[in-house]
Every structure is written in structure tokens, then in C-alpha cells.
Amino acid sequence: MSFQKLDDLGRRLEAFSHALSILGVDEAVAMAVGGGEARAEAMSALAGMQHRQASAPEIADWIDAAEQEDLSDDQRAAVRELKRQYTNLTCLPVEFVEKQMRTRMRCEQLWRDLRAKKDWHSFEPALDGVIQLVREEAAMRADALKLAPYDALVEQYDPGTRVSDIAPVFNDLKSFLVDFVPRALGAQDNRLSKRPMKALSGSYPIERQRELGLAMMQAVGFDLTHGSLAVSHHPFCGGVPTDVRITTRYKTSEFLSSLMGVLHETGHALYEQNLPKEWAHWPLGKARGMAVHESQSLFVEKQIGRNPAFWAWALPVVERHLGEDWSIEDILPHVHHVERGLIRVDADEVTYPLHIILRFELEQDLVSGKLQTRDLPEAWDAKMQDYLGLSTIDSPGDGPMQDVHWPSGALGYFPSYSLGAMMAAQQWTSIAAAVPDIEADLSAGEFSRINAWRRDNIWSQGSRWSTPELMQRATGAALDATHFKRHLEARYG
Amino acid sequence: MSFQKLDDLGRRLEAFSHALSILGVDEAVAMAVGGGEARAEAMSALAGMQHRQASAPEIADWIDAAEQEDLSDDQRAAVRELKRQYTNLTCLPVEFVEKQMRTRMRCEQLWRDLRAKKDWHSFEPALDGVIQLVREEAAMRADALKLAPYDALVEQYDPGTRVSDIAPVFNDLKSFLVDFVPRALGAQDNRLSKRPMKALSGSYPIERQRELGLAMMQAVGFDLTHGSLAVSHHPFCGGVPTDVRITTRYKTSEFLSSLMGVLHETGHALYEQNLPKEWAHWPLGKARGMAVHESQSLFVEKQIGRNPAFWAWALPVVERHLGEDWSIEDILPHVHHVERGLIRVDADEVTYPLHIILRFELEQDLVSGKLQTRDLPEAWDAKMQDYLGLSTIDSPGDGPMQDVHWPSGALGYFPSYSLGAMMAAQQWTSIAAAVPDIEADLSAGEFSRINAWRRDNIWSQGSRWSTPELMQRATGAALDATHFKRHLEARYG
Ligand SMILES: [Zn+2]
Ligand SMILES: [Zn+2]
16 A cells, blocks of 8 residues: 555654754754764765655655545545655755755855855855855746745745735735834833833843743643753754754843743744644644744744733742842833844844845845845845835845855745744734633633644644645634734734 | 775764664653653664665675775775674574564563562563573574674674683683682771771762763863763763763762762773774774773773772862862772672672673573573572572572663673673783883873873774784783782782
8 A cells, every 4th residue: 555655654754854853953952062073974864865765756656646545534635745745855856956055055154154254245156156046946846836936935934825925914014014113112212211121130040040941831831741941052942743852042141031032942842742643754744834833933932922911920930930029010121122123033023024024025036036146235225224224235244144044045934934923913813712811811821721722723733734724724814914913003002 | 896885885874873872862861751752763763774774685795896806904804894794784584683672672671660579480481582582593693603602692792702712711710709709808897997987978969070070081081072971860871983972870979989980981982982083984993892892991990990099199189079078098998899799780890700700601501501591590599609608599680680681682791791891900901011100190190191002902993803802912912810810909809
């Protein structure tokens, strides 16, 4: 039976994925500095073997045959999703993939060096090499997937989502934000003039912050028998669904950034821990994509973790661990701080989408060829001035050299961040409609009704539906900026 | 070129080994409790793929062809050692290996449960199943390797060593120890009657013990850029040569057991860190076997770490970390404590070999069929009474149910421990002859001359020679109990 062959294949591929995930976590958390070269060799050999096994030509026959077999609905969905993945995996020639890998790796290495030196001039040719290959990739994927080139890239990160879904909601949000950012900043000034910001600085031992993080993780639903919290330079959520590893980093002078980071990664972790176990070794059993994943992390970090009702419960927990005595009025100005800035990863939830929309617009033009790599600094600066009133023309390190995504060839990825933020707001609206008095749950540190909705509508669905279908089924409507705009109005207006 | 094919194969197999090593360390050190099932599945799938690739029939042709190629001496040694490994890997039918695996795993699980309950009666049939298959395995390996059955088992753990090498030195050592143990105990009583033992008990924070362990590791040569120290329930040395992971466990009431354990694992680690890097992906570049490995750990733990000269340097280091004030006369009675006991892993270096010789004698008879599994408790008890004057007839949990080795089918392994102890003593003799005033180095915390000898004669040799050849080349003589006996006389007589 061909379905069984695919199931066996899935278990072999899953063994590689499991190893690569844990090796990745180990590299960030436990590896000795001198272990990197052998680790990179081992991981690239394993990834190569996995790729060869996942793209073997006989799999096409197995898929064809399995589609003719008498399968359950679940099995049919599993084959459908596997086929989608197989098509995406095999539509680029092996030599092209290898050339692209080398070009990207060289560009990433250059980026690490030249970004710090703000040397756009030396960096540009390498980035242009990556962009050229991205255009080729987009054309080949477009051909295989019967999609427009940029859509074919977005499909890699957020299956089913098209520019025609994204552009209207981003345009809606953009015109809202261009007015709303100054309004939110004005409201903040106004509040601060009445009650100046109280610094939360102090001395918070790492062990206490860690205990606080663990307490929060558990409270919002993280299963500590299937995961843990460690330290790494860049916080992440990794590991495998049966053992989800989240990391953070600590400053002893300040606790809020680590705590909010832990809540963010806990959102990712809840998704992973609650995926359908019986399909763990099939694409069907994996998380749907980057946008949905980010909707889950932002749901915990922003919808829950920056909600004033949440802080009614959280503040005493924080105080119990850190031994301080704050009022909710001391905390909220930090949790809701808004500031125009050049750097995406430092942005708050109000200004963040403008960073994304800028990149979304530029990368479409890069892929289509309307914009050339050499013209990026001016194009970036023009939009930055338009959207946030800031200039980057003299600091390319804070402009088009800011993120690793483009040097590593990941065009089509950026929209996921803000799509996720809007999806989280729309999910919150649906939960609030379905679960009476939801904010009272937050104030009581009670997350089971919220998580039940998310488990039923998001987590347990794995990759059964495209992203737009998933949203439609979960919230009864297509993605719409309204909910996110209302959320910002209520919190920052 | 066939040699190149074998080199490529080695890199693929090494990627699996790397992953399996790190996954094993991660399981013991970092894995969430609920992660075990998926981890076991992933590791067994990876091990299965590695085994299939390592035993592929075409490899035999590549080896034959490579032997005809124009190779360097190193390359010729590499092919020779690969061929040895390939023969050992392929001489058992796949179905037999799978049956054996299932039988062993069931017996190990039973052992974990029944040992605690001291239930020999329920355990015996499962162990007998394992023993029956070991006899079959020994017969098949004997046939393929042209060795006696038990020698063919020893060959798996200690290549090149035969019963005809082991039995004379073990017999020599046994007749020495039967007299010497009472003598050493008497001498100890005599010393204690003059100066009673001072307890080292106190309260030693884990973080300070950890710093002490790291300081000692580094001092004796451990490279912290290629390895680290962590915590696990059972201490071990794992990881890969570029990133050696050693573990320990701590009691806050006592520091010596953790520290001596760290020194032991550091001995294993030094061997791994100093293997020939250019052959890391060939059997030639691996450690020679269990006996040589144990000689390296026992060299650090016993020859160095329990030498009074070492403590002249180590005691101030300990005091600096733990803030206590002891005299060398307070410490040495603990470091040199001798006691007759039932449990091998708790035994000191004087009584330990008797535990091993007992097992060596019994397992030869088990393999030959002269001894039946059901008669083990009586046979064990008889030897235990003879060698150590203790009876286990009423406590099979402390008798033939004591170790995991037999339930897991590892017959032929036990001799390695005491062969290692004797090899370490013989190596020490050679170093002392080659390096003038060697004990002064210990008292000065200076290990570079000692390590230079070990690097040249042991570590850098990888698997180039059989164990007896390695000892002959390193020390100029075959293994001989004399050095170990002299060592015990000097320290405990
Ligand atoms: Zn995230
Ligand atoms: Zn050992």
C-alpha cells in the first residue's frame, strides 16, 4: 500500500528533522565554541541526506498511487499536504539549490561583518547576487505552482496567502497608522505629562527571573513535561513538539524584556505542543506556516501579555518573584511604550507594521525587477520618511542592511510578522465573542477557556487548511485589518 | 577511486554518529521527561539508517579495490581498520540482530524493575534468553573472525585482546589480591587507630563544586573550547571529539565523590579530544577500545588523582573553592579508603579487580555452556566468598543482578575495566622511567610532560594498533600485572 510507504518515509524524514532541531538547539545553548565546524559538517550532511530522501523520484509515484487508495479524510488531507511539500521541494534543480546555498551563505557572512561597519558599498554586489537568484527561484516556483512569482515566494512561508490577500489589508493598515502613530504618541505624551514614567530598574538575579519566566509559562499553558526554558544569545523556540525548547536571555538590571520574550516564545511553544500527535511525522501534523505561528506568539505576547487585565494578575506574580512593589500604573507605561525608531526588532506593536509594509513593498519591486539592489538605500529612505518620518540615507546599517532575511534570500517572509499580528487580533475578537467575560479570565490568571478555543481552532488543525482557510474557519471571516486597528485604538488611542 | 568512496561514506556515517552522540547527551542532560518516546524513535531510525549504510554490500568491493590502490601508510591503516569494523558489522544476519535487540531491551526493562525487588526467579528466564543468544552470537562471530567464541566477544570491546592475554595476568593479580586485600585492610586499621578519620562533611554549594571541577579539568589538560561539564543522573563522557561533554552529579554534603568522578571522566575526555583529527570520520581516528579508554580515565583518576603528590597541589585548590582548611592527612584516608563490599561500582581500586575477575570467570563459563543461567546465584556466591569473604546467596540483587551488562548482552566487556587499571599502572611506570622526577610535576600541578607522553603514545595513535600492540609500543612490553601490584603495594601496603 502506497500510503504506508509514505508513512514509513515520513518516519525516516522525521528522524532527521528531530536530530536537526535538537542539534540546532544544542548549538545555541550548550555547544563548546570549538565544536562549530564539525557540527556544521554533520548538520549539512544530515540535511543533504534528508533532502535526497524527501525528493526521491519514486515518491511522486507513491503519491499518485496513494491518491487512488481507499483513504480516510485525514489520510487524504495528509497526502494532499505531502504532495504540496513534495512539489515545492522538487521544483528547483539540485545544481540551482546548491549554487543558491553558496551565494546566500557568503552573503550572510559578509552581512555579519559589513553591517557593523555600515559598508553598503561592499555589501551591495553580494546582496545583488542573492536577489538575482531569488528572481530566478521565483520564476521557477511560479511556473511549477501556477502562481505569480512573488506569490510563489510567499507560499514558502505562508501557504495559500497571496499578494491579493495581503495588499488590501496592509494598505488599509498603512493609511490608518500614518495618522494613528502621531495620535498614539500624543496620547502617550499626555499621559506622561500627568504621571512621569517610573523606572523599573533594579537588580534582578537571573535565577529569580528564570523562576518568574517558568511560572508565567506554566500559567499560560506551557507543559513543562514536554519542554523547557534555557538561555541563548538570540531567544528562540526550537526542539520538537514532544520537547519544545524555548530560550531567553537575561539582563540583571531589567526584567521586562526577558519576560515579554518568554511570553512570545511560549506562544510559539503552545502551538507546537498542541499539534495533532498522530500526524507528527507528516507535513499535515506540522504548524501551518510563519504567519499562523507568529499569530500564536503575538497572541500570547500582545493580546494576552500586554493586556491591562492580564497585569492585574501578573503584577503580584512578578512581585512575588522579584520582591518589588509596583502599582499597575507603574508597569503599564512600560508595557505600552510607543516610539518611532529605525530598527524593526525593537519596534512596538503600533509602529512595527510600518517596518513590515515598507519591506513588503520594496521586496515585491525587487522580485519584479522594478527596483534594483543598488537603488535600495534611496527607496528605503523615501518610505521610511513617508511612514515614520525618519531618514536612513546616512545609515544603511539601519536601513536595507538591517535584517538577515534578504542576505539569506528569504524574500516573502516579512509579511508573516504583521499578518500574524492582525490574525492574533482577529482571533481575540472571535474568542471574546465566544467566551463571555474573557478579560475576567485574564485578571484571574485563568487561560483554559482561551486555550480551548485556540486548541480547537488553530493548534489541532495542523496543516489541514491553507492559511486563509484556517482563518475563515476559525473566525468566520477572511483576514481583515479592522480587529487589529480596533485593538490599537483601544490600547493606545 | 575507491579510497575516496570510503572517505565519503565515512563522512556520512560520522554525521549519524555525531547526531546520535549529541542526542544521547541531550537526553541525559536537557530532555523534558515527556520527550523520551519520540527521542527513542528518532534515534533508532537514525541508527538503523546508519547501520544500513555502514553494512551495504558494495562496501566490501570498495575495500577490496582500495587495498589495490596506491595508498600511504596512514590510508592503508585506515582501510585495514575499516575492514575489521565492516566484518564485525556484517557477520551477523539482520534478523538475528533484530531478535537480539528485542530480547535485550525486554531483559533490560525487566532488570530495572526486578533488580529493585531482588526477584531473581522472575528475572532468570529473561536473562537466560539473552545468554542463549549471546552463545549464538559468539559462535557466529567466532566463525567469521576465526577466533574462539569468547575471544570473539572480547574483540568487540577490546580489539586484539584474547583470553590467553587476560587469564594469566588476572590469575597473577587474583592470587596477589586474595592475600593483599586483608593486608591493606590491616594497614588501614593500623593507620586509623593512630589517627581517626576526619569527616569531610560540610555544606558545599553546587556552583562552587562546579567551579572546582572545571578548575581541575583545565589543570589536567581538558580543553574547554572543545568540551564542557554538565549535570546528569549517571556521570558519563559523551559528545564528539571537537565538543566532549562530561557530566557529574553533586551532593551538597560531600565533594570528593563528584570531584573524583570529574577526574575520571576528564581522563576519558582527554583521549577523545586528542585523537587524530584528520581521521575523525574513519574508524582509524576513533579510540582503540574500552580497555584503553578505561586506562585513560583510570590514569587520571587513580594514577594522578589519588597520588599523594597530586594532593600536595590539589588540596589548596580545593580549599580555595570550598573555603575549608584541611591537612593532607585529613584527605588521604578518604582518597585511599579500602573496603570489602558487594557492589562493583562502589569498590576501591584494591578490591575492584576481584569483582571483575569473578565476572570474567563466570561469563566464560556462561558462553561455553559449562555454567547455566539458573546456577548463577550459587556460582556467584561461591566466588564472592572465595575472593572477598562475602555472601550474596540471600541477595541476588547484589549478586548476578547487580550490573546492566549481562541483561543488555554485553558479555566480554567486564575485563576491560581491570585491564584498563593495569594498563594505566604500566603506563605510569613507563612515564616515570622516561620523565625524570615525575611526582614533582604532580605536586606542582604541572601535567604537560605527562600528557605529552600520553599524546604521543596513546591518544594520537587512534585505532592504528590492536590493544596488545599499542601497549607493547607504548611501554615496551606486553601487559603485565607487576606494575599494578607494585602500585597497590606502594599506596596501600
Ligand atoms: Zn516569533
Ligand atoms: Zn570510565
